[in-house]
Amino acid sequence: MYGLIALIRNLLLLVVVITVLRSVIGLVMKFLGGALSGSSGGSRPGPGAKTSPAVPLSGDLHRDPVCGTFVASTTAFQRQQGGERFYYCSEACRSQHILAAR
Ligand SMILES: [Zn+2]
Numbered sequence: 001m002y003g004l005i006a007l008i009r010n011l012l013l014l015v016v017v018i019t020v021l022r023s024v025i026g027l028v029m030k031f032l033g034g035a036l037s038g039s040s041g042g043s044r045p046g047p048g049a050k051t052s053p054a055v056p057l058s059g060d061l062h063r064d065p066v067c068g069t070f071v072a073s074t075t076a077f078q079r080q081q082g083g084e085r086f087y088y089c090s091e092a093c094r095s096q097h098i099l100a101a102r
Contacts, residue, residue, distance in 0.1 A: 062087035066097050 060073035069089040077088040088094040
């Protein structure tokens with residue numbers, strides 16, 4: 001019985017150690033990344049174009065009517081039908097939807 005308790009305690013200790021290690025590694029990586037990218041000028045990231053990703057994580061997301069995947073409004077696979085605009089994850093879904101609409 002005592003052995004089991006010791007085992008659980010060791011496991012909890014291991015979890016705590018892993019969590020601390022991960023946060024420390026994360027901080028070190030953040031520091032290294034900041035040192036590498038911010039060699040000239042301040043360490044703070046400016047309001048440049050580097051901060052905006054190619055695909056926006058939040059904001060204009062539309063549901064692919066064929067497979068249900070959420071795609072950004074910047075996708076090349078889109079189609080206007082009537083007053084509605086459809087967004088697709090791929091050319092395959094777009095052509096499938098065109099065929100289904102007929
Ligand atoms: Zn799709």
